[in-house]
Amino acid sequence: MRKDGYLPIRDYAAIGDGRTIALVGKDGSIDWLCLPNFDSGAVFARILDDEQGGSFRLAPTEPFEVERRYQKESNVLESTFRTSSGTVRVTDAMTLAPGEALVPQREIVRRAECVSGSVRLAWSIEPRFHFGVKPTRIERRGKRIVALSRGEALGLGAWDAGDPQVNGGRIESEHELHTGETALLSLAAAHHEPAFFAGREDTMHRLAHTERFWPKWAERAHYDGAWREPVLRSLLALKLLVFAPSGAVVAAPTTSLPEWIGGERNWDYRFTWLRDATYTFDALETLGYEDEARAFFWWIMHATQMTAPRLQVLYRIDGGKEADESFLDKLSGYRGSRPVRVGNGAADQVQLDVYGDVMHAIWLHAREHGDLGGETGRAVAKIADYVAEHWHEPDSGIWEVQSDPTHFVQSKAMCWVALDRAVKLAEAGVISDRAEKWRAEADAIRAWVEESGWDDELGSFIRAPDLRELDASLLTLLLMDYDAEEDRLRGTVDAVRRELAVGPLVARYLGEDGLEGEEGYFLTCSFWLADALARTGRTEEANELMAELVALANDVGLYAEEIDRDGAFLGNFPQGLTHLALIGAACSIAKAEAA
Secondary structure (H helix, E strand, O other), X not given: OOEOOEOOHHHEEEEEOOOOEEEEEOOOEEEEEEOOOOOOOEEEXXXXXXXXXXXXXXXXXXXXXXXXXXXXXXXXXXXXXXXXOEEEEEEEEEOOOOOOOOOOOEEEEEEEEEEEEEEEEEEEEEOOHHHHOOOOEEEEEOOEEEEEEOOEEEEEEEEOOOOOEEEOOEEEEEEEXXXXXXXXXXXXXXXXXXXXXOOHHHHHHHHXXXXXXXXXXXXXXXXXXXXXXXHHHHHHHHHHOEEOOOOEEOOOOOEOOOOOOOOOOOOEOOOEEHHHHHHHHHHHHXXXXXXXXXXXXXXXXXXXXXXXXXXXXXXXXXOOOOOOOEEOOOOOOHHHOOOOEEOOHHHHOOOOHHHHHHHHXXXXXXXXXXXXXXXXXXXXXXXXXXXXXXXXXXXXXXXXOOOOOEOOHHHHHHHXXXXXXXXXXXXXXXXXXXXXXXXXXXXXXXXXXXXXXXXXXXXXXXXXXXXXXXXXXXXXXXXXXXXXXXXXXXXXXXXXXXXXXXXXXXXXXXXXXXXXXXXXXEHHHHHHHHHHHHHOOOHHHHHHHHHHHHOOOOOOOOOOOEXXXXXXXXXXXXXXXXXXXXXXXXXXXXXXXXO
């Protein structure tokens, strides 16, 4: 299944615990895990370097076929391996603490059950702390084995899984299971605290609690519309991306998975992008997860205090604004795609569209929950003032281009959204009333967009006055209720489909962006197109497109950022914005069908 030592990105599944995520390959290898949190250094990074990255492998010793699924409405993964001698089912989870005082800080549990016949399993653990930069030592402590590195520790528990041996920088063993027999492995992490070693019974208790937790969480979803199964899977994927201690939602749990194999478009997505705020808040509120929505909203308010009224593009999951970019030169990158980046330089860009996303999320919150409080209301009004003063400036746009800033039409339209929502908030008495000023600037933006952002020949809004081409981000004008003539909005939808779509796949744009090489089709844009079709009354076309897009998910219902024409995933994985766009499109279809 591997090519040059690497699995296809679509061959991974994700397990997580609200603080970090592990990626489990179809061949039973855990090839990605950052500890202790999403944005920490990786202890397993085989997905970025097959030889030096480190992994946790578990699979039959003889050739096998494999089928995978998540347990019903859960983020607990089951992989069924079939060999010529028997069948074994492996359950993988990052456990959730049921409330006891003494539990592992982070824990991966792997349970192997022989379903029929007999299967010999081999497993190995090769930890490479902090992307392999920190030295690692492995020690025996009585009957236990622990891997250590400068305040980091991994404690191994192994039951009926063979006699673990230390072989250089690797812990490994083999064991044969017969029908009805079960092997259990626990890898418990500690960060600047004593390593935790649990017994088998406690480990099974935590796994059972985790298996119960996810269906109970999922059953809270208020959604009975079309495409319910992919909506719930997307919701569960989104929950994995929530950093529980702060309420932040990472764009993806990985860094530097390439947008084109061998190219330089490799970015660190382990941050929270403000432009995702609207879609995240709306999805959580719509589906009945008010606690998560409220936590995320107040995380936004907390994070932006450091820079307000200016908003950064992205923030750290703890609300910090630092995201300095550096390179991991020792890692070869996924299938040779370099550089491997840590941090994201886009944090320093000016991207005016984020103001519309944030102000819309604030308006949604106020509409659902009322007053923001005096201090927060004053801060929000200052953000609106900032937009009124700066909307006319060039920016780097929603796609974070590396070329010179310009006057992106979508950015201007989102500035209109920001001021329009500020007016609504003022009229509702939620923020200070400077509505007359904001309304005047919103009218000026609309006039600019209608005159400079429209192309008669294309019959569409365009990317920018100096870039008279299509841009799929213009679909967000419909998603954000931008005030334009219906014919112009419909024309833009048609033009994007005509110029940027190949079947169900939609490119972001076709022009220059300051980077070398190609990229795949952006899956978010495909779902935005389905959403826009539904919003313009073309529900049959929207459903047809959704059917094609849902079929493009991997075998466990997850999506990456991008995809190529052959169906290969590209970019970081799993991608939160893709799943949010799926939820948004399904909700728009359901709403249109109910009208």
